[in-house]
Amino acid sequence: MRILRNEKQKDNLAKFFWDDAKIALAALVIGPVTKPEVVQLWVIGIDVLATLAFAILGYLFDGMEIKS
Numbered sequence: 001m002r003i004l005r006n007e008k009q010k011d012n013l014a015k016f017f018w019d020d021a022k023i024a025l026a027a028l029v030i031g032p033v034t035k036p037e038v039v040q041l042w043v044i045g046i047d048v049l050a051t052l053a054f055a056i057l058g059y060l061f062d063g064m065e066i067k068s
Helices: 007-034 041-063
Strands: none
Touching: 007 041
């Protein structure tokens, strides 16, 4: 059973991951502005890793070819 059955599903999944990467990056930028006392190095590290992971997944799904 294949999860991605057509190009539209693949494109939507790629867009989803790209949007998640943008949200994680926005949280990384906005977080220190809103509550600077809460921001710690490990929080920034996790946010950077999440941004990179979502961006890589979006890139991979964007380049994937659906075989019918």
